[in-house]
Amino acid sequence: MNGLRADLQIVADWITPRARVLDLGCGDGTLLRHLQDNQSVTGYGLEIDAEKIVHCIRNGVNVIQTDLDQGLSDFDVGSFDYVVMTQTLQAVRRPDLLLDEILRVGRMGIVTFPNFAFWRLRYYLTVLGRMPMSGALSYTWYETPNIHLCSIKDFEELCLQKGIRILEREVLSHDLRRPVIAGVLPNLLAEIAIYRFCRS
Numbered sequence: 001m002n003g004l005r006a007d008l009q010i011v012a013d014w015i016t017p018r019a020r021v022l023d024l025g026c027g028d029g030t031l032l033r034h035l036q037d038n039q040s041v042t043g044y045g046l047e048i049d050a051e052k053i054v055h056c057i058r059n060g061v062n063v064i065q066t067d068l069d070q071g072l073s074d075f076d077v078g079s080f081d082y083v084v085m086t087q088t089l090q091a092v093r094r095p096d097l098l099l100d101e102i103l104r105v106g107r108m109g110i111v112t113f114p115n116f117a118f119w120r121l122r123y124y125l126t127v128l129g130r131m132p133m134s135g136a137l138s139y140t141w142y143e144t145p146n147i148h149l150c151s152i153k154d155f156e157e158l159c160l161q162k163g164i165r166i167l168e169r170e171v172l173s174h175d176l177r178r179p180v181i182a183g184v185l186p187n188l189l190a191e192i193a194i195y196r197f198c199r200s
Helices: 006-013 030-039 050-058 095-105 119-128 152-162
Strands: 020-024 042-047 063-065 080-086 106-114 164-172 192-199
Touching: 006 030, 006 080, 006 106, 006 164, 006 192, 020 030, 020 095, 030 042, 042 050, 050 063, 080 095, 095 106, 095 152, 095 192, 152 164, 152 192
Parallel strands: 020 042, 020 080, 042 063, 080 106
Antiparallel strands: 106 192, 164 192
């Protein structure tokens, strides 16, 4: 497989060679396949969509069909070095409980999500009076899989409440670039947030 999306490349760069990785909502297995080929990782993807599972199998990725809202009870404490969840946190029923599960089965967690406090989304609500859409949130309100949208500040406050230590944060625009100014006011200027974290 050639080249990863910029957000997935950041995630891959945070994962050490030969690590054990669990990818929640792994899609077609692109990230895990890249990690297997380039960093000799082992692990599994969890995915609910049958069509995406077929792609995982074609990509040579170990995948288990499961609903993340049911938790990760099939896995023991500390089964993985990293538990990764890209662009899925906002689509689960209880993201707070899933963060607990991530850090139960993994030493470290990595999540990415669209930042709902991005200035363009604020404009949609304030000026247009409509549910926001952007490059990172491209669904209309009636077809979106997103049920718990949050901002960078929301996520960091949740981590603080749960005793989760944020080790690294990256922010991107919807076209997956690293806007310099977004580092100054990330909650206002970043569309996508990427975090690496562990228990305090």
